[in-house]
Amino acid sequence: MTMPNQKAIPQAQGDFLLGNLRQFKADLFQAICGWQRDYGDLVSIKLATRQVYLISHPQLLEQALIKQHDVFVKMYNPEKPKGLALILGQGLVTSQGDLWRRQRHLMQPAFQRSNLASMLPQMVMAGNNMLSRWQQLGENVEVDLANEMMRLALEVITQTMFSTSVLDKVEKIAPALETALRYAAKTAANPLAPPLIIPTPANQQFKQARKLLDEIIYDLIEQRRMQPHTQHDLLATLLNAHNEDSGERMTDQQIRDEVITIFTAGHETTANLLSWTLYLLAKHPEILSKLRAELTQSLQGKIPDTEDLQSLVYMPAILNESLRIRPPVGMMIRKVNKDTELDGYLLKGGSLAIFSIYNIHHHPELWQHPEQFNPDRFLTDDKHRFSFIPFGTGERVCIGNHFALMEAQLLLSMIVQQYDIQLLNKEEVEIEMTVSIRPKGGIPVRLIKR
Numbered sequence: 528m529t530m531p532n533q534k535a536i537p538q539a540q541g542d543f544l545l546g547n548l549r550q551f552k553a554d555l556f557q558a559i560c561g562w563q564r565d566y567g568d569l570v571s572i573k574l575a576t577r578q579v580y581l582i583s584h585p586q587l588l589e590q591a592l593i594k595q596h597d598v599f600v601k602m603y604n605p606e607k608p609k610g611l612a613l614i615l616g617q618g619l620v621t622s623q624g625d626l627w628r629r630q631r632h633l634m635q636p637a638f639q640r641s642n643l644a645s646m647l648p649q650m651v652m653a654g655n656n657m658l659s660r661w662q663q664l665g666e667n668v669e670v671d672l673a674n675e676m677m678r679l680a681l682e683v684i685t686q687t688m689f690s691t692s693v694l695d696k697v698e699k700i701a702p703a704l705e706t707a708l709r710y711a712a713k714t715a716a717n718p719l720a721p722p723l724i725i726p727t728p729a730n731q732q733f734k735q736a737r738k739l740l741d742e743i744i745y746d747l748i749e750q751r752r753m754q755p756h757t758q759h760d761l762l763a764t765l766l767n768a769h770n771e772d773s774g775e776r777m778t779d780q781q782i783r784d785e786v787i788t789i790f791t792a793g794h795e796t797t798a799n800l801l802s803w804t805l806y807l808l809a810k811h812p813e814i815l816s817k818l819r820a821e822l823t824q825s826l827q828g829k830i831p832d833t834e835d836l837q838s839l840v841y842m843p844a845i846l847n848e849s850l851r852i853r854p855p856v857g858m859m860i861r862k863v864n865k866d867t868e869l870d871g872y873l874l875k876g877g878s879l880a881i882f883s884i885y886n887i888h889h890h891p892e893l894w895q896h897p898e899q900f901n902p903d904r905f906l907t908d909d910k911h912r913f914s915f916i917p918f919g920t921g922e923r924v925c926i927g928n929h930f931a932l933m934e935a936q937l938l939l940s941m942i943v944q945q946y947d948i949q950l951l952n953k954e955e956v957e958i959e960m961t962v963s964i965r966p967k968g969g970i971p972v973r974l975i976k977r
């Protein structure tokens with residue numbers, strides 16, 4: 528039913544039966560940029576039978592995720608999990624309603640600024656371990672920066688949240704996670720994806736990857752159960768939580784879901800932030816010099832403590848600009864749970880909405896020279912409400928935002944004070960988008976000790 532004053536949403540041109548599914552599957556990143564470029568900030572796409580709206584403007588995002596957060600909901604369906612829920616189950620990223628609210632309330636204190644300071648020593652240790660490994664690798668060694676940052680962030684998240692290390696299994700974890708995330712992104716909105724019980728090669732590969740991750744997570748939980756009361760970390764909070772009235776505890780499945788959620792959301796993202804930032808700094812030596820001058824002035828060569836970190840000004844501007852131009856999470860997906868209106872447009876209940884963080888961060892009406900890496904734009908007082916949303920917004924805003932920024936500031940300052948990072952390839956590193964935005968094919972670099 529269309530009201531007389533309702534505006535028509537442009538429909539992206541596609542195939543007769545499959546709609547835009549082919550483009551969606553072939554290159555998600557190009558498709559999402561292209562649809563905005565060709566049709567504007569709200570465009571309707573069809574993935575076979577599925578109706579999807581692509582939203583690329585802060586005003587529309589605010590109207591949806593803030594003012595109508597009860598209409599634009601996460602799409603978890605316990606009977607038919609899809610997308611990220613296939614890996615994360617009902618953890619904090621994917622759950623909704625009362626379960627989500629209860630778990631968020633339980634886990635929030637671990638991520639408060641006051642508690643984060645206590646995690647700095649573990650982060651420093653992880654950083655130092657990597658730097659000494661680099662030293663041992665020899666002079667001017669060549670490595671894949673993306674791989675190095677993945678290892679580093681993995682060590683940080685497991686040490687701070689679960690007081691353990693899984694670095695010895697990193698060679699298996701990284702590819703398994705990559706396979707799983709790619710599968711999740713490709714099947715999330717695709718109604719034609721064969722259900723998991725059908726043994727297609729892609730399904731088999733995904734199940735194998737998930738099994739490997741599961742084994743690591745269950746092992747980590749089991750090890751702690753054998754030594755309870757030794758640590759006061761997030762894992763302890765999850766294991767000890769019980770309902771005040773009934774005494775009821777979390778099921779093993781729920782604990783698994785929360786652990787794998789923090790494990791995944793907490794390292795893949797920060798690793799990408801670190802990789803892209805070091806890459807951008809290598810491309811912009813003048814910005815790197817300014818950063819080093821700030822670090823020399825405020826740290827005089829030492830490793831920063833939380834107070835030092837708070838005194839930095841240029842470093843956060845660099846990180847913000849990196850988060851803008853290469854947002855580690857490229858989009859947010861919601862289900863529209865009933866017919867509703869956004870800015871005079873009718874959106875149909877039952878459809879999906881994709882909010883493109885990447886498109887908003889590159890919108891030519893909101894950012895001058897959007898493709899230019901220019902940290903100075905974050906030094907002025909301009910407020911970028913809803914046009915700068917690397918951590919999402921509203922009640923589902925990232926729980927780990929302060930954690931991630933503290934970690935990134937600390938590790939970047941440790942790395943750039945000790946190493947020059949030289950890019951081995953002249954060509955731009957391309958973007959691969961699953962839900963996260965990764966450097967396609969990694970970032971080959973040479974490490975030169977300063």
Ligand code: HEM
Pocket residue numbers: 619620621631788789792793794796797800854855856858859860916917918919920922923924925926927928930931
């Ligand atoms: C640069 C690093 C990070 C970025 C860019 C990032 C980005 C995001 C974004 C955009 C969302 C919102 C998703 C949505 O609304 O659909 C989100 C949610 C979330 N993030 Fe992060 N994140 C980062 C680091 C972390 C870290 C370090 C952790 C944990 C230690 C974490 C845990 C979570 C969780 C649990 C949620 C779901 C929150 C909820 O729905 O209540 N993230 N993140």
